[in-house]
Amino acid sequence: MRKFIDSHAAWGLLLAAGLAFPWATGNDYHLTVMSTAYIFAIATLGLNLITGYTGQLNLAHAGFMAVGAYTVGILTVDHGWTFWGALVLSGAVCVALGWFIGIVSLRLKGHYFSIFTLCVGYIMFLVIEKWESLTHGTVGIMGIPAPEPIGALAFESPLALYYLTLAFLVLAVWVMRRIVKSLLGRTFIAIRNGDELAEALGINLMRNKVLAFQLSVCYAGLAGGLYAGFVRFIGPGVAGVEHTFDMMIFMLVGGLGTVLGPLLGALAMPWLTQSLQFLQEYRFIVFGPILVALVIFLPHGVVGSFLAWQARRDAKEGKPHAQD
Amino acid sequence: MDTLLQQILNGLTLGGIYGLVALGLTLVYGILHVPNFAHGAFYMVGAFVSFHAMNAWGWNYWVAMAASALAVAALAVASERLVFHPLRQASGIHPMIAAIGVLLFLEAAAQALWGADFQRMQTPYTAIVDLGGITAPAQRLLIIAAAFALMVALHLFLTRTTTGATIIAMAQNREGASLVGIDAHRVAMLTFAISGALAAVAATLYAPINLVYPAMGHLVITKAFVIIILGGMGSVPGAIAGGLIIGFAESFGAYYVSTDYKDIIAFVLLVVILSMRPQGLFAKRGH
Numbered sequence: 189m190r191k192f193i194d195s196h197a198a199w200g201l202l203l204a205a206g207l208a209f210p211w212a213t214g215n216d217y218h219l220t221v222m223s224t225a226y227i228f229a230i231a232t233l234g235l236n237l238i239t240g241y242t243g244q245l246n247l248a249h250a251g252f253m254a255v256g257a258y259t260v261g262i263l264t265v266d267h268g269w270t271f272w273g274a275l276v277l278s279g280a281v282c283v284a285l286g287w288f289i290g291i292v293s294l295r296l297k298g299h300y301f302s303i304f305t306l307c308v309g310y311i312m313f314l315v316i317e318k319w320e321s322l323t324h325g326t327v328g329i330m331g332i333p334a335p336e337p338i339g340a341l342a343f344e345s346p347l348a349l350y351y352l353t354l355a356f357l358v359l360a361v362w363v364m365r366r367i368v369k370s371l372l373g374r375t376f377i378a379i380r381n382g383d384e385l386a387e388a389l390g391i392n393l394m395r396n397k398v399l400a401f402q403l404s405v406c407y408a409g410l411a412g413g414l415y416a417g418f419v420r421f422i423g424p425g426v427a428g429v430e431h432t433f434d435m436m437i438f439m440l441v442g443g444l445g446t447v448l449g450p451l452l453g454a455l456a457m458p459w460l461t462q463s464l465q466f467l468q469e470y471r472f473i474v475f476g477p478i479l480v481a482l483v484i485f486l487p488h489g490v491v492g493s494f495l496a497w498q499a500r501r502d503a504k505e506g507k508p509h510a511q512d
Numbered sequence: 513m514d515t516l517l518q519q520i521l522n523g524l525t526l527g528g529i530y531g532l533v534a535l536g537l538t539l540v541y542g543i544l545h546v547p548n549f550a551h552g553a554f555y556m557v558g559a560f561v562s563f564h565a566m567n568a569w570g571w572n573y574w575v576a577m578a579a580s581a582l583a584v585a586a587l588a589v590a591s592e593r594l595v596f597h598p599l600r601q602a603s604g605i606h607p608m609i610a611a612i613g614v615l616l617f618l619e620a621a622a623q624a625l626w627g628a629d630f631q632r633m634q635t636p637y638t639a640i641v642d643l644g645g646i647t648a649p650a651q652r653l654l655i656i657a658a659a660f661a662l663m664v665a666l667h668l669f670l671t672r673t674t675t676g677a678t679i680i681a682m683a684q685n686r687e688g689a690s691l692v693g694i695d696a697h698r699v700a701m702l703t704f705a706i707s708g709a710l711a712a713v714a715a716t717l718y719a720p721i722n723l724v725y726p727a728m729g730h731l732v733i734t735k736a737f738v739i740i741i742l743g744g745m746g747s748v749p750g751a752i753a754g755g756l757i758i759g760f761a762e763s764f765g766a767y768y769v770s771t772d773y774k775d776i777i778a779f780v781l782l783v784v785i786l787s788m789r790p791q792g793l794f795a796k797r798g799h
Binding site for chain 2: 239243245292295296299300302303304306307308310311314315318429433436440470471472473475476477478479480483484487
């Protein structure tokens with residue numbers, strides 16, 4: 189079972205479920221909800237790389253998502269770029285910005301890093317809100333064009349957009365799994381487990397932390413760019429710290445430091461919110477205590493706790509310890 | 513000259529409020545080593561409780577402030593017992609995330625109880641005082657006087673009384689304090705109570721010249737974090753000095769640079785200072 193949930197078959201099953209979803213529902217509204225969930229799942233995977241794998245809680249993640257979204261918005265609406273060109277740049281802008289912010293913020297440890305990034309997130313929000321000549325201020329950017337057709341594939345209908353976001357999510361998961369299973373991923377985990385220990389192993393702390401940060405915000409930027417092309421309207425609210433908190437909840441519910449956990453969290457939680465429609469505005473009255481309870485009673489999330497339980501059972505039965 | 517004095521007055525007002533909020537934050541950090549993200553929500557709840565007591569029950573401003581201080585102190589103690597105490601052994605990001613959970617809950621609860629609208633709090637002190645050429649609303653003078661009186665009182669409490677000394681002892685060395693018979697649980701609860709009461713008083717003082725709404729704590733708490741990083745996490749004099757620095761930077765920045773960007777000034781100051789001194793301005797060593 190433990191082998192199963194991380195096997196190709198399991199991921200294939202998930203992908204099949206994703207592909208079949210439109211036939212199961214046939215409802216445009218559900219497709220839109222799911223596509224939005226996919227976009228946030230991409231960003232959450234990125235946040236999980238720096239927080240779950242490398243152990244640094246970045247509270248400016250939604251800010252980076254907004255930078256990606258505004259890159260696409262500004263370039264397509266004000267400068268006549270194509271969506272695809274702007275999307276590539278939205279990732280690149282975040283990687284570049286992530287380098288600058290990374291080398292400053294990652295010198296700080298633990299709480300200092302989180303507080304610093306919280307402030308960085310506020311700066312991003314306030315700059316987006318106040319710099320009207322560039323960002324259209326509180327009005328936001330309207331009329332962002334839909335992604336241009338690729339060959340015969342047009343991205344106008346909710347169904348086409350659904351498959352587009354799904355394709356990006358599959359790509360994002362595949363790349364993330366390659367990263368965390370590589371030596372680089374193990375390096376990040378070593379840093380999470382202890383700065384001194386990692387350094388003693390010959391790991392260049394700063395370089396690897398900055399790299400993890402850049403990769404993580406690249407995910408945020410691309411997710412933001414995709415969001416702009418999908419929703420076609422963006423306002424400064426995208427940068428709001430509540431979005432970072434939302435992603436943090438997705439990540440924690442599923443399980444920090446796994447690929448499957450944040451993915452499942454990001455896909456399941458929006459549906460939970462949808463089904464509690466009447467709560468929309470007050471959802472945090474329920475989710476706040478859930479977050480606290482999770483941290484106290486289930487700190488590894490659903491997937492993480494399941495894996496830990498499996499590992500304990502395997503150990504009891506004397507099976508060889510499977511690798512993560 | 514007048515405008516200069518006016519800006520100094522504004523700086524003192526802001527500095528006093530920020531200082532009070534930052535003091536609570538820094539005391540809790542000293543004891544638990546947790547950045548209490550929920551502190552801004554305590555501040556917001558403090559404002560709402562006073563507002564409610566004055567508007568719905570017609571209480572006097574000072575009685576409402578005292579009631580609000582008591583209520584928020586109780587709330588802070590409850591959150592210590594229910595949330596932070598079970599997590600005292602947890603390391604890294606988990607206590608921070610739990611604090612964010614408390615913050616989200618309190619904000620949503622306040623919105624459910626009092627609505628998302630902006631409210632205006634009345635004050636009995638609406639007069640404009642003329643001080644040899646410069647005019648000042650009485651409420652601002654009241655804020656400055658009350659904030660700094662509280663700071664002095666807190667300082668005396670921490671340095672001159674045994675109970676206060678137990679807080680300092682805990683912050684300096686947890687094991688050492690336990691060894692000499694200090695009850696760590698009691699001190700933690702006391703610290704949370706003080707920090708909650710300070711936040712409530714700061715909010716009630718500041719609300720009449722500002723507005724009351726569920727998200728009112730966001731900017732204040734973020735600035736309070738900037739202040740305690742500048743002043744050194746856990747340092748009481750650092751929090752007061754940091755509060756004044758940010759207060760003056762904002763009032764002068766708003767006047768001489770731009771009102772639109774005044775809220776960014778504190779954060780930019782933090783980014784610049786931390787880029788050069790990652791351990792903060794006054795801290796001797798980083799944590």
